[in-house]
Amino acid sequence: MEEIKNYIESGILEMYVAGALSEKENREVYQMMLQHPEILQEVLEIESAVVKLTASVAPTDQITSFSTIRERLIDGGNNSKVISINKPKYNWVTYTGWAASIVLAGGLLWTLSLNKTLENDIKVAETQQELLETQIEKSKNSLTEAHTLISVLRDDNITQVPLAGQGNFASTYAKVYWDKTKQLIFLDAQGLPEPPEGKVYQVWSLTLAPLTPTSLGTIDSFTTDENKIFEIENANESEAFGITLEPAGGSETPTMEQLYTLGVVES
Template structure:
């Protein structure tokens, strides 16, 4: 379909209607019009436009010219005078008609030629504009894709830098949570800063089964034997950096359970996944 559209926009159909094609090119246009209804329809439209243009350019002698011509004819009662005068006037009419016919014929031909040149120029300009728009759209898409990649990398660098800052902070206690019978081999690193009460999860080192859409993991702190909710999280691919959880001033143990999405008031102990002591 794109090739047919390009064929129609090439200007060859206009040249066909004007009769300005070689025999083999005319045969090609006629074959294409038989094979493709859209080509045939375009030919019909071009012919209609050309006919309308020709009709609009048809010019009759003005009222002034006709009046002057009629006033130049005189009548006499003398028969010997009528015949020579009639012949003379007839010759004037023939010459005048011929002059006007030649003038308007050449004027029409010049108008058609100008129209053809204009059509070809418009078609060429239209194609150039379409190509330019496509190139601009492709460049904008490429720039947007590049900007998205740069933004993503910038976020990754920020997360990595933040993780390094946490690991190098002597006030932060890194607590390793290891898997239970429900998740053998699972592990999570929890960063706990008693001075700032901040708690975070190291997403890069996390090794946990991926949760489904109906469940989330929930982090708990055991404070004087009572569980305290520290928030929920999901396991997603290619995670880096630390995920901030709810703050707490003190804790003896951290644990993670699998709960319905949104979390629970109390931990579901038979869904205990990992735990570790400070």
């Protein structure tokens, strides 16, 4: 773990987010994210911090999406604003132009870590399997739906992705059953609590190189759905899935302080 901590504090993840690494270095960071969920979590936090920071120093009508922010950062130039800070979280390295002003600014206001051991992951997976089987047996839905759920559970070609609880929500969990052929996922969200009034869960598909979150939509029927199993279209080449709690109607980018579960697709 000390090696991972040193890697995180080296500043390479900030440079990855900024797009300042070589192609070889980008591949190395990508592999580290696949192998170590805590590194993926750190990159997510850095991405979110850059979005928040940029939104706080520029008019909202000029920056409306993560992709726009990335383009502005990459374009940079002599007009980039320099923002000084007193206590950066990371051992920053010296960037050129805009990188020194934007990526170094701000500092993260939250720290989320993924500390699930392999044993806990297996336990969560077994619990989810038992829950899904129980839900199928008790299902009051149509026979067609029951047969669909059973086929998903038994199909060896279905990719199963456990989503572990994060940070203050470590006790939560979920599981994705991904049918790549039909471009569908079945989300078993039994391990999530009822959302507060005015809030909804939002499901995200993530690619890791570069790190890009894509919304799969909000779960508006979570409270009324008895089985807590949701069929969601997913035509993305997903490398990870996450669930956040967002204001009703959803958000353009994930609210990292409200990241409930996260799981990487095994390659």
